[in-house]
Amino acid sequence: MIGRARRRLVAGNWKMHTTYAEALELAEQIRRTCSEVTEVEVALLPPFPWIVPLAERLQGSAIILGAQNCSAYEQGAYTGEVSACMIAPFCRYVIVGHSERRRLFGETDDVVAAKVSVALRHGLRPILCVGELLEEREAGATLDVIERQLRMACAPLSADTCRELVIAYEPVWAIGTGRAALPLDAQLVSAWIRRWLVERFGAVATDIRILYGGSVTAQNAPAFFAEPAIDGALVGGASLNAEQFCAIVRAASRVETGSLQ
Ligand code: PEP
DSSP: OOOOSSOOEEEEEOTTOOOHHHHHHHHHHHHHHTTTOOSSEEEEEOOGGGHHHHHHHTTTSSOEEEESOOOSSSSSSOTTOOOHHHHTTTOSEEEESOHHHHHHSOOOHHHHHHHHHHHHHTTOEEEEEEOOOHHHHHTTOHHHHHHHHHHHHTTTOOTTTGGGOEEEEOOGGGTTSSOOOOHHHHHHHHHHHHHHHHHHHOGGGGGSEEEEESSOOTTTHHHHHTSTTOOEEEESGGGGSHHHHHHHHHHHHHOOOOSOO
């Protein structure tokens, strides 16, 4: 087997779920259950208030933390916002451009680009979500949509900083619906994203990880990880169950594709 140059990443997006007690319990179960898997990077993305207590409890474990969002602003009179600077001491990653933020909270491509910028300024690695709506897919516009999202969000990046980026290809119609994309379709889009990144940033962009997200489960995860252009998963619903989530992590650790695309 040939080792992968890109370490797989499995990130659990808890969204606005869990009480404080549930969050502590879930993190502890995941820490215990995933402890034997070292080849895969495991990240938990809990709600904001749980980040600091989880950072304390997960100290010394390989599990790292990320945030689900950050403000596009540095600091100031922005009631209710949480800045990249505030989460940076506790988190390695921050999701930007999740379709729920784009759709429900009106985040434009410009706002997403500003978040990429501010995240990088504070040493956070953005997990940039891109993906098409069902009607865009049916109209044959998938790659046009993704090209626009990538072009806008990557505007603040240079060849030096692009390595910090993680892309999550998340077809919007697959998120939370139980209807995952076909692994081959996700592979084709991810390989297209890779070509776009390499054209934009040069060979250094081969280091950028591309995840698939959208109704990933313990059952379907191995088929996604068997695709060479897919470097991991952004997991929503299944990340709220330690057994399911760790089964996905184990699936990511088992598959070796050899050739990277
Ligand atoms: C997500 O929220 O990014 C996601 C992929 O959710 P789910 O796994 O529940 O579809």
